[in-house]
Amino acid sequence: MSLRNVLVVLMLALCVGVGMPRAGAQDDNAIERELERYRTMLKDDPWSNPALLDAEKGEAIWKEKRGPKDVSLEACDLGKGAGVVDGAFAELPRYFKDANRVMDAETRLVWCMETLQGLPRAEILKRPVSKANQQGTDLEALTTFLAVKSQGRKLDAPQGHPKEREAIALGEAAFYRRQGPMDFACATCHGETGRRIRLQPLPHFAKPEEAQKYMGEWPAYRVSQGTVMTMQHRLADCFWQMRLPLVDYGSDLTVALSAYLAAQARGGDITAPTIKR
Amino acid sequence: MRASVIVAAVLCLAAAGAAMSAQKTANVKPAALDRLMKDGFKSAAPDWQARLVQDETQKVCSSTRNNPSPQVAQALRRREKAQIVYPADGVFMGDWKTGEALAQSGYGLRYTDYPPRQETGGNCYACHQLDKSEVSYGTLGPSLVAYGKVRNFGAPFEKAVYEHIYNPQASQPCGSMPRFGTNKVLTIEQIRHLVAYVMSPESPVNK
Numbered sequence: 001m002s003l004r005n006v007l008v009v010l011m012l013a014l015c016v017g018v019g020m021p022r023a024g025a026q027d028d029n030a031i032e033r034e035l036e037r038y039r040t041m042l043k044d045d046p047w048s049n050p051a052l053l054d055a056e057k058g059e060a061i062w063k064e065k066r067g068p069k070d071v072s073l074e075a076c077d078l079g080k081g082a083g084v085v086d087g088a089f090a091e092l093p094r095y096f097k098d099a100n101r102v103m104d105a106e107t108r109l110v111w112c113m114e115t116l117q118g119l120p121r122a123e124i125l126k127r128p129v130s131k132a133n134q135q136g137t138d139l140e141a142l143t144t145f146l147a148v149k150s151q152g153r154k155l156d157a158p159q160g161h162p163k164e165r166e167a168i169a170l171g172e173a174a175f176y177r178r179q180g181p182m183d184f185a186c187a188t189c190h191g192e193t194g195r196r197i198r199l200q201p202l203p204h205f206a207k208p209e210e211a212q213k214y215m216g217e218w219p220a221y222r223v224s225q226g227t228v229m230t231m232q233h234r235l236a237d238c239f240w241q242m243r244l245p246l247v248d249y250g251s252d253l254t255v256a257l258s259a260y261l262a263a264q265a266r267g268g269d270i271t272a273p274t275i276k277r
Numbered sequence: 278m279r280a281s282v283i284v285a286a287v288l289c290l291a292a293a294g295a296a297m298s299a300q301k302t303a304n305v306k307p308a309a310l311d312r313l314m315k316d317g318f319k320s321a322a323p324d325w326q327a328r329l330v331q332d333e334t335q336k337v338c339s340s341t342r343n344n345p346s347p348q349v350a351q352a353l354r355r356r357e358k359a360q361i362v363y364p365a366d367g368v369f370m371g372d373w374k375t376g377e378a379l380a381q382s383g384y385g386l387r388y389t390d391y392p393p394r395q396e397t398g399g400n401c402y403a404c405h406q407l408d409k410s411e412v413s414y415g416t417l418g419p420s421l422v423a424y425g426k427v428r429n430f431g432a433p434f435e436k437a438v439y440e441h442i443y444n445p446q447a448s449q450p451c452g453s454m455p456r457f458g459t460n461k462v463l464t465i466e467q468i469r470h471l472v473a474y475v476m477s478p479e480s481p482v483n484k
Contacts, residue, residue: 169304169305170305170309170310170313172305173305174310174313174314176339176342177310177314177331177339178335178338178339179314179328179329179330179331180328180329181328181386181455181460181461181462182386182455182460182462183334183335183338183455183456183460185339187342187343188417188453189417192417194416195415195416195417196416196417197403197404197415197417198402198403198413198414199412199413200415202417240387240388240389243328243386243387244318244325244328244329245318245321245322245325245326245328245329245388246318246320246321246388247317247318248316248317248318248319248320251316251317251318251319252313252316252317253313253314253316253317253318254317256313
């Protein structure tokens with residue numbers, strides 16, 4: 001069976017699983033098996049990873065002259081100097097003097113689109129992330145492009161600036177904050193090793209080795225959604241599960257959580273974009 | 278002699294390390310955290326933002342990382358116990374089949390669930406094993422396989438299970454399980470169905 005066929009089978013299996021209120025365990029197991037088979041095939045042929053199409057699209061957007069100022073993003077400073085893309089993703093989130101705040105890859109991209117290209121913020125944030133089976137967004141493509149340009153490097157977000165340390169501390173406090181009708185904190189599900197929701201394993205983020213493995217995997221291509229999911233989107237999904245409102249894309253809260261998780265994951269390998277269910 | 282010096286030095290370093298890691302996380306003011314949360318959901322409607330406001334129990338459990346002092350825990354237990362509303366007729370058992378559907382369903386209270394298209398579920402299987410023929414179960418909570426059976430279907434346990442679903446913090450201060458009744462996630466009627474699912478001799482949980 002070709003890779004493409006495996007992917008089609010996988011998507012069909014997931015559609016069936018999603019469509020039925022009681023997704024049987026056998027379906028779940030079958031999906032896991034297919035996913036594992038797909039991941040194995042990907043190792044033989046990394047170019048069959050659908051997220052690489054997003055990365056390519058992202059590179060094209062990065063180089064395209066856009067916005068009222070008709071310039072590309074190539075002069076965007078991602079922390080290692082204007083225009084330096086290689087390895088920049090590995091050192092995010094970080095403090096940026098020009099914005100006077102800590103930013104992750106996605107927040108920084110928005111900043112550059114706004115300040116360099118002059119695009120209106122409302123337009124940039126009209127559809128920051130895609131819903132299931134929608135076409136991927138520009139921000140998803142750009143973020144995937146940046147991640148690919150740090151592939152094989154270690155997660156190494158700086159912690160030297162007081163604002164960086166403040167973001168990490170705030171992110172940690174937010175991680176343990178319980179709220180909402182379910183009394184959930186992030187730590188409720190991610191505070192112990194070897195736990196799972198239904199059959200889904202949960203990383204324990206206080207453990208560096210688990211944080212390292214998990215954080216290096218994003219952005220990831222989600223087979224059930226048919227699109228790439230970024231860390232901002234992943235965090236929004238957690239808040240959704242916690243029965244909290246839709247979190248603002250690129251807020252200080254999501255950046256602080258990312259900063260905390262990146263600090264926990266420091267030294268982990270960047271394997272993104274990976275394949276998730 | 279030399280060994281004891283080394284041991285003392287190691288212990289000293291370990292203590293310093295522990296102190297440092299504790300210090301690393303201690304310097305966030307509750308007001309700063311509240312502001313961060315509020316600002317993170319600026320575009321949410323006011324009734325949704327209200328979900329970010331913590332009650333006393335959530336505050337205590339957050340600041341102590343679910344490890345309150347014995348005195349605080351006792352006060353918390355008492356406060357939560359007082360929150361439990363019991364069925365007017367004193368019957369704790371509903372219909373186990375309805376309970377099973379509720380235990381399977383994770384629907385409800387998410388921003389994509391409005392206007393509601395079905396009733397809110399208890400999502401018990403997300404965290405607990407119940408019917409052992411259902412292999413898609415979570416492990417955040419303990420297994421409840423044969424829960425009623427191993428307790429000889431004792432009537433006092435019906436009440437205890439009801440109380441635990443209604444407000445688990447009345448017995449386990451700062452435990453992970455949601456306060457389904459007190460937080461108005463589930464109704465008294467729904468909780469009774471779940472009690473039956475766990476406690477009824479006919480329920481597959483006890484087969």
